[in-house]
Amino acid sequence: MARQGINQIREKIEYLAIGSELLTSSYPETNSLFLSERLESLGLKIKYKAVVGDRLEDIISALRVALNRSRLIFISGGLGPTADDRTREAVSRVVKQPLVFCPLILNKIKQRFAARGRKMTPSNRKQAYVIRGAEILENTNGTAPGQWLETKTHILALLPGPPGEFSPMVQKLIIEKLQPYQNKYVLKTVIKTSGAGESWVEDRIRSIYCLLPPELELTILASPGEVQIRLTLPLKDINDPARKIFYKIKDKILKLLGEKVFSTDGQALEEVIGTEFSHLGGRTLACAESCSGGLLADRITAVPGSSDYFLAGLVTYSNKAKSQFLGVPDRLIREKGAVSREVAQAMAVGVRKRTGADFALSITGIAGPGGGQAKKPVGLVYTGLACPKGVDVTENHFQGSRRQIKFQATQKALDMLRLKLKKFHKE
Amino acid sequence: MARQGINQIREKIEYLAIGSELLTSSYPETNSLFLSERLESLGLKIKYKAVVGDRLEDIISALRVALNRSRLIFISGGLGPTADDRTREAVSRVVKQPLVFCPLILNKIKQRFAARGRKMTPSNRKQAYVIRGAEILENTNGTAPGQWLETKTHILALLPGPPGEFSPMVQKLIIEKLQPYQNKYVLKTVIKTSGAGESWVEDRIRSIYCLLPPELELTILASPGEVQIRLTLPLKDINDPARKIFYKIKDKILKLLGEKVFSTDGQALEEVIGTEFSHLGGRTLACAESCSGGLLADRITAVPGSSDYFLAGLVTYSNKAKSQFLGVPDRLIREKGAVSREVAQAMAVGVRKRTGADFALSITGIAGPGGGQAKKPVGLVYTGLACPKGVDVTENHFQGSRRQIKFQATQKALDMLRLKLKKFHKE
Numbered sequence: 001m002a003r004q005g006i007n008q009i010r011e012k013i014e015y016l017a018i019g020s021e022l023l024t025s026s027y028p029e030t031n032s033l034f035l036s037e038r039l040e041s042l043g044l045k046i047k048y049k050a051v052v053g054d055r056l057e058d059i060i061s062a063l064r065v066a067l068n069r070s071r072l073i074f075i076s077g078g079l080g081p082t083a084d085d086r087t088r089e090a091v092s093r094v095v096k097q098p099l100v101f102c103p104l105i106l107n108k109i110k111q112r113f114a115a116r117g118r119k120m121t122p123s124n125r126k127q128a129y130v131i132r133g134a135e136i137l138e139n140t141n142g143t144a145p146g147q148w149l150e151t152k153t154h155i156l157a158l159l160p161g162p163p164g165e166f167s168p169m170v171q172k173l174i175i176e177k178l179q180p181y182q183n184k185y186v187l188k189t190v191i192k193t194s195g196a197g198e199s200w201v202e203d204r205i206r207s208i209y210c211l212l213p214p215e216l217e218l219t220i221l222a223s224p225g226e227v228q229i230r231l232t233l234p235l236k237d238i239n240d241p242a243r244k245i246f247y248k249i250k251d252k253i254l255k256l257l258g259e260k261v262f263s264t265d266g267q268a269l270e271e272v273i274g275t276e277f278s279h280l281g282g283r284t285l286a287c288a289e290s291c292s293g294g295l296l297a298d299r300i301t302a303v304p305g306s307s308d309y310f311l312a313g314l315v316t317y318s319n320k321a322k323s324q325f326l327g328v329p330d331r332l333i334r335e336k337g338a339v340s341r342e343v344a345q346a347m348a349v350g351v352r353k354r355t356g357a358d359f360a361l362s363i364t365g366i367a368g369p370g371g372g373q374a375k376k377p378v379g380l381v382y383t384g385l386a387c388p389k390g391v392d393v394t395e396n397h398f399q400g401s402r403r404q405i406k407f408q409a410t411q412k413a414l415d416m417l418r419l420k421l422k423k424f425h426k427e
Numbered sequence: 428m429a430r431q432g433i434n435q436i437r438e439k440i441e442y443l444a445i446g447s448e449l450l451t452s453s454y455p456e457t458n459s460l461f462l463s464e465r466l467e468s469l470g471l472k473i474k475y476k477a478v479v480g481d482r483l484e485d486i487i488s489a490l491r492v493a494l495n496r497s498r499l500i501f502i503s504g505g506l507g508p509t510a511d512d513r514t515r516e517a518v519s520r521v522v523k524q525p526l527v528f529c530p531l532i533l534n535k536i537k538q539r540f541a542a543r544g545r546k547m548t549p550s551n552r553k554q555a556y557v558i559r560g561a562e563i564l565e566n567t568n569g570t571a572p573g574q575w576l577e578t579k580t581h582i583l584a585l586l587p588g589p590p591g592e593f594s595p596m597v598q599k600l601i602i603e604k605l606q607p608y609q610n611k612y613v614l615k616t617v618i619k620t621s622g623a624g625e626s627w628v629e630d631r632i633r634s635i636y637c638l639l640p641p642e643l644e645l646t647i648l649a650s651p652g653e654v655q656i657r658l659t660l661p662l663k664d665i666n667d668p669a670r671k672i673f674y675k676i677k678d679k680i681l682k683l684l685g686e687k688v689f690s691t692d693g694q695a696l697e698e699v700i701g702t703e704f705s706h707l708g709g710r711t712l713a714c715a716e717s718c719s720g721g722l723l724a725d726r727i728t729a730v731p732g733s734s735d736y737f738l739a740g741l742v743t744y745s746n747k748a749k750s751q752f753l754g755v756p757d758r759l760i761r762e763k764g765a766v767s768r769e770v771a772q773a774m775a776v777g778v779r780k781r782t783g784a785d786f787a788l789s790i791t792g793i794a795g796p797g798g799g800q801a802k803k804p805v806g807l808v809y810t811g812l813a814c815p816k817g818v819d820v821t822e823n824h825f826q827g828s829r830r831q832i833k834f835q836a837t838q839k840a841l842d843m844l845r846l847k848l849k850k851f852h853k854e
Contacts, residue, residue, distance in 0.1 A: 019646075019648075020644065020646050020657075021646060021648050021657065022476075023463065023472060023473045023474070023476065024463055024467065024472070025460050025461070025463040025464030025467055028455060028457065028460055029455075029456070029476075030455065033452050033455055034452070036450065036451055036452035037452030040451065040452055045450060045451065046450045047450065047479075047480065047485065048477065048478070048479055048485070048489070049449075049450065049456075049477065049478035049479075050475065050476065050477045050478070051475070051476035051477075052474075052475055052476075053474065054646060058474065058475070061496060062475070065492050069488060080625060080647070080649065081625060081626045081629060082625065082626075082629045082647045083629070083636065084645070084646050084647065115824070116824050116826075117824070118624075120626075121624075121626040121627055121629070121630040122630060123626045123629045123630055123633070124626050141826065141827050141828070141831075143626070162649065162650060162651075164650075164651060164827050164828055164830075164831050168828075219448065219451075219453055221453050221454075228453075230453055289721075292725075293724055293725055293727070293728025293729070293733075293737075293740075294716075294721035294722065294723065294724025294725035294726075294727075294728060294740050294742065295721065295725045296721065297720055297721025297724070297725075297742040297744075298719075298720055298721035298722045298724075298725045298833075299721075300720070300721075301720025301721060301742070301744065301794075301833075302720070302829070302830065302833075304795075304796055304797060304829060305797065306720075306744075307744055307745070307798075310720075310744050310745075311744060311745045311747070311748055312741070312742055312743050312744055312745060312748035312752065313720075313721050313741075313742035313744070314739070314740075314741055314742070314752070315721065315724040315728070315739055315740035315741070315742065316739050317724075317728065317733075317734055317737050317738060317739055317740070318734070318737075318738045318739060320738070320783075321738055321739035321782065324781070324782075325739065325741070325752065354751070355748065355751075356747075367728075368731075369731055370731060370732065371734075402729070402731060403729065406725075406728075406729075
């Protein structure tokens with residue numbers, strides 16, 4: 001690919017997802033979000049996205065459209081071992097290059113099976129075919145290797161459909177293949193907040209709208225329990241004075257939102273907490289959950305290295321488990337109910353005492369859809385935090401599905417902990 | 428539109444989303460999922476999906492592609508009042524029909540503003556233009572009306588982009604416009620399996636491929652821990668003999684896959700287990716997790732009503748917690764290691780005994796990315812199941828990210844339980 005083509009390629013990027021399931025209501029197409037995010041880190045963006053089913057003629061037709069209007073085409077899916085995986089064949093036809101058998105790939109696939117103590121099945125043989133001229137992209141997370149094909153006019157990247165295989169391969173491409181296409185001068189930040197609604201955030205930062213230069217893109221993105229503000233500014237060059245405006249606006253937003261902001265570098269709340277614990281050195285955490293049913297422990301342990309500070313999580317779903325494992329008095333549950341401020345407090349104190357952790361979180365509530373009453377409706381959730389200096393409890397009224405209520409409950413608990421750790425740090 | 432065109436239209440449905448934000452990483456495109464779901468209720472499906480930004484030339488180019496390959500085109504977005512809303516203009520150009528000013532729409536928009544005590548802004552005037560020949564689709568949830576345009580060859584539905592306006596308008600179209608295109612006779616099933624890889628499944632069912640009629644769509648979809656086989660067959664009418672073939676093939680597949688199949692109605696593994704427990708009546712479940720960190724409990728409690736059978740989940744991340752809460756002997760952990768067959772067994776037996784549950788699951792392993800060794804690599808996971816008749820443990824070697832290993836561990840544990848409950852049921 002001639003260097004003079006770089007600008008053209010930058011501006012003509014297409015993403016094509018292949019898979020009949022992506023045309024149904026059951027499968028949201030998510031790979032392109034990851035791809036966009038990684039491309040944005042290079043100052044690049046996708047111009048067209050398309051989704052097509054598994055039929056060979058449909059794939060070919062979608063590829064022809066893509067070749068016609070784009071220069072760099074990311075294709076995901078259809079690289080599996082089964083009869084409905086036909087991306088290799090379709091690309092081979094439209095670029096008029098034959099498929100070549102590659103014994104090296106076959107060996108890798110065989111080794112992969114052997115490592116799991118299994119034998120390769122005959123259908124995997126298909127995955128060892130490569131379009132002539134294409135470079136093989138190794139797949140450390142599955143059997144389907146990717147392919148990188150540069151023709152005189154186009155670049156085609158064939159990538160596996162499963163997100164767990166697609167994402168690492170894209171990440172590698174970003175580092176190894178796509179650097180020359182980088183649009184170096186883009187400033188970007190993602191400000192994540194918790195404990196505030198979308199309209200509160202919007203009202204709060206409205207005063208800076210009149211300061212925004214037209215090229216600065218500000219978007220607010222809300223999901224239950226979290227609101228993000230995304231700022232993106234392409235610069236003319238490294239000395240572009242707009243750079244200063246960007247940081248000025250970012251600072252203003254941070255000041256206006258205060259301690260609602262938990263990260264400015266893309267970290268999730270549980271990761272922020274992981275970082276705090278690593279700074280504290282040796283302090284420990286435990287949790288006791290009822291309605292969130294293990295999601296709090298799951299989020300805490302999603303962070304690599306969390307075993308350094310996380311001791312235990314007790315999912316005390318039944319009342320008996322609350323007494324037995326946490327020492328919550330039976331009488332308290334009878335008198336106040338399992339979903340009450342008092343029980344949340346006793347759970348946090350109980351799990352802290354029994355595990356010996358420095359900090360302990362608790363959650364009890366009604367995640368729905370059943371189990372709500374007039375006095376204690378679905379969405380009522382108490383979260384508790386016990387620490388060396390005492391115990392706090394909050395009362396919350398969340399809305400949404402069972403899943404959304406579970407998530408918001410854990411978000412609130414983690415946010416209490418974040419704020420406490422921040423103070424603890426200062427003292 | 429002549430009636431003979433109905434079949435053609437049914438098979439050539441496209442969805443085109445317009446909006447630059449949909450090409451960024453921040454905005455998943457969700458309207459098409461709703462549209463697919465509603466179309467599926469009529470036995471229809473989308474054949475192509477496309478996303479394009481707000482530039483007029485890009486919209487026109489995407490519309491030309493769509494007109495070329497499809498007959499019924501749903502277009503969402505670009506109907507707002509601002510300068511970057513250009514769908515009306517683009518459609519008008521490609522179908523070669525002028526935009527006509529419609530005072531009725533303008534009045535409606537004015538009324539809408541007045542009802543909120545506000546004055547219409549001049550930019551909204553733009554929304555009162557209709558493509559000549561199009562029918563206006565009223566928007567009760569926003570200012571942008573939709574348009575329904577039937578030409579000699581195509582149907583185009585212009586719909587507003589915000590999901591809260593898009594969805595009700597689609598729902599109305601389903602009832603008022605799309606009934607004639609209903610494909611009443613579509614047979615569909617989703618066969619979900621666990622404990623087998625994609626290529627194993629494919630090889631296993633390969634023998635039925637030669638029996639498949641060309642209209643029967645069979646797709647295999649794999650994700651870590653789960654492989655799905657989806658069968659779809661449109662029938663000519665209710666007496667179509669192909670119906671028998673469908674059920675024959677479904678039965679053959681079920682026989683070939685045997686007990687690997689856990690559901691044929693879309694249920695997740697945790698839901699299948701929920702159903703089993705509701706049949707057993709009064710039997711109870713508990714779990715003890717290490718590397719899966721709460722995800723097992725989280726999945727079990729994702730099922731509404733799980734509090735009827737789920738007593739408690741103990742996330743014993745530290746060794747001390749394993750001894751303290753589950754009674755795993757310190758010596759055993761020292762001698763065999765926390766990740767061992769023996770500790771998995773002791774965890775399952777321990778949590779069963781302490782909670783008094785009938786069935787108890789356990790998971791211990793190395794989720795990575797750190798913590799692996801030559802003898803105990805990342806991905807090594809033991810799962811245990813204790814029940815009235817004894818205790819089983821499996822050794823597994825999973826691959827993938829931390830998240831994927833956590834998920835596969837829970838999938839394996841739930842699958843052990845499913846198979847045990849099935850037997851238990853029969854006895």
